Amino acid sequence: MSDWYSMNVVLIQTTLTTLLLALSIQVPIRFGVFSFAGVGAFGIGGYTAAIAMVHLGWTTWPSVALGAVISGIVVFALGLLVQRLTGLYMGMATIAFTLIISVLAVNGGELTGGAGGLYGALGEIDTGHILAILAVVVAVLVWTETKGMGRRIDTVREDPELANSVGIDVVKYRLASFALSGVIGGLAGGITTLLRSTITPAEVNFHLVIVALTAIIVGGARSWLGAFIGAVIFVWLPTMISFVQEWEKVVYGFIVAVAAIYLPNGVLGVVKDLIHRFRTRQERARLAVLQEKG
């Protein structure tokens, strides 16, 4: 077990950080806001943490925290600006935001290390730390997914007018989703950067948006558990299929396409279906037994 763990520790940690990134995109989507600002937050959080460590000599956790706070504030401010936009117009505006962050990093001179980025920001982070942070994040998300809060958020997404009429402040909810997405994205960026010890402008790009989106849709878009399943699949699949060697990317694309076609609610949807079916069968069996008795 410990042997397996030490061989795969990077993959395990990557799964967790990918999950954080995926959650930062999933949260606004669950609120009915098509925002990809989480990836921009990833950049801000990563750069802030790296700058704090390299230039200011801060230790690991204050650096990560600073990154999360700043990206939360910036993305919240972005939310104030773009809240009028809908659908993919919002998507485009937030992608523009993300790409601008990357350009700022290129032109940041000494502070951001320019095109070459920053290196040597190796934090002291182990799997336990990431799990602890993730536990807090997931606890918050579970609270937003269940009971009254879950229902209110579903209403904000599916029927904003109804939400308004029953006294839910839709605008406030949406803005909250921006802030939350910013903080989670910032955490993802900070932790990822300090694990790798480097960050470059080239990383904060459209590709990262696609990574996060794929993980969510393939896993399941409505719950953190779906994002988790997606992150696991996304991180581990390439190593699982590496035996096909040069055709790895072809097989990967094929699997993603097939998942999009045949799993309308992601892997999580399939699992839920199976559980549901199993329960109904049990229920029927019990009824049958009851009937026989009767």
Added chain:
Amino acid sequence: MQDLLNVASLGSIYLLFALGMALVWGTIGILNFAHGATFMFSAFVGHLVTSETELPFLAVVLVAVLVGAAIAALTQLLAFQPILKRSKNQHAAEMRILIGGIGVAAIPLAIAQHQTRSSPFGFRSSYEAEVLEIFGLRLSTTSAVVIVAGLAIGIGLTVWVRRSRRGLALRAIGVDAETAAGMGVNRTLLAFGTMATAGALAGLAGALLTFQLGAIAPETGDQLLIKAFAIIVLGGLGSMAGTVIGAYVLAGAETLVLNLNYGTWVDAVSFGLIFLILLARPQGLLGRKEVRRT
């Protein structure tokens, strides 16, 4: 003046690429993320054919157009059609179509990368570009073809979608797919035809661009994809005329920044511009007001 010509040339490149994407997205509501890969792979097949035998200009273009149409038709048949069939409505299918497209796109990209080792590739053709000098302005024949083709097809499509019966049917689908189907519009067939047309446009863009730029790399398609996405949103989804204007606005902004010698700020300025335009006009430049309740 020369700068205007350059803008026209660059804008036409973007336009040729974006038109196909705008057509399917604005009418049948499919945001095809495999468009960039279709574009690239059509040019790549052209490259493979011309490395066997030297071909004239038009023959290369024809090959690329056919390949593009075939790829897009296959994508529709094997990926998007099944997704639509398995979804309750267009809205539910949106995200899965996005991811399906991403999956499909990975396949030709991986093949081309593997075959070329990611080297740029061009055509071996009997066609040689010449430089025309008119009133001291320099313009290569390829650029002239690109400008004429871009404008002609752009305007042609705009008029066609607005005036013709087919165009009406297409717009009807874009506004309300279910009602359109009720009015006797054969959606499946029309969608298939539209996708094939868009693919042919991607192929045309692939061939003309490779002639214009001398060579493209397997990754070129992805870079254009994000720009096309920006152009369509900027112009307003569903408006072909908006796409035409969007392409030249983006090209104008980029050329201006480059001429002022702020080369590394190009993306920030052009995406900043898009961001600002969206703030001022949340539906894009010429987009139709969506009927939305909040």
Added chain:
Amino acid sequence: MGGAARKRRTLLAGLAVSAVLATVACGGGAAGDSGGGGIEKTIKIAQVQDQTGPIAYAGLGASEGAELAIEEIEKQGFLGDGVKIELQKLDTAGEIERASSEMNKAMGDRDVDAIIGPAATQQAATVAPLVGRQKVPTVFTQAGGEGVVINDYTFRVTPPMESYYEQVLEYLKDKGAKTISVLYNATFPTFSLLGEKGVPKMAKERGIDIVQSLPVQMTTQDFAGQSQQIAKKNPDALVMLLIAPQSVTALRQLKEAGYDNQIVATSVQAAGNIEAAGANANGLVYPVPFSTAMDGESSQAFTKAFRAKFDKDPDPYAADGYDAMWFIARAIKASGDSSREGIRKGLAQVAKEGFTGAMGGLTFEGNDARVDGALVQWQDGKETLAQ
């Protein structure tokens, strides 16, 4: 989450790491027992480089070069009779996390004695602190950026471009160039460094004026505007620092804009990357750490052997892999010890003395290789030494 609990967790994690180190030490010890720090019968080298994805060419080329080197080493009995070298290829697929993860697997495998590390700077910079911590000697190829050669266990056989770029400016000076323009991709780390600092400094030292400096970014695909600006200034020469597809387009549009003076470029143009430019690339001059046109004996021998084995011309990446593998073999011979620590000592020793390989004479600054390289001219699909 109490402080005590957190402390225990870090402690556990610490234990996990030291457990890995302990087993590693055992592996080394076992080899040592068999022959007093001797050479094992089978030496396992892991090549952790891109085999797929956008920069697969670097990893695939290096694989071919390394395979050729292994064949020679085994045939010569360089490390003793019957000593075999096993090359394990691990694909990083162009991703930092994959690089990090595959490196971790290689380091965790006790049989792996040394690693040929990632070719992309960022992948390399991410794994460099790790190999130092886990004490696995790693030889990088390419990876020309900063933050790669940072501790006793990191070595690099490909010299950074700026270290052999001087000869380009020297060439221009000899040709009597007084004014130059610089067109560079400012979002590509190596080129931004060279375009903003390196070239201006080198030009100034030689009394050459930079009349124009035009930065573009990775996504720039059209160079019509810049080409016309350059043609208007008409400098004696143009320094073009662009990635492969950009170079092809820029060369064509420069010709179309009417610029006909000398253009000098970078080693990116090697490996057939400029072929697509056709006649527009004729006369282009660029420096490379290796070219089949190089007339040194060792370079010629490598080119010949490579052609015989693979039936094609070697590219600079193949030369990288070849020299990296020979570097490791020489190190093992020098220290007479094929354990990880033995190889590290050997590498340091060989680096001090330098050696001759496919790239000609390699000397080292610390653990970082330097070569003279060659200045080549592209003419009708072939590289010749620039005169």
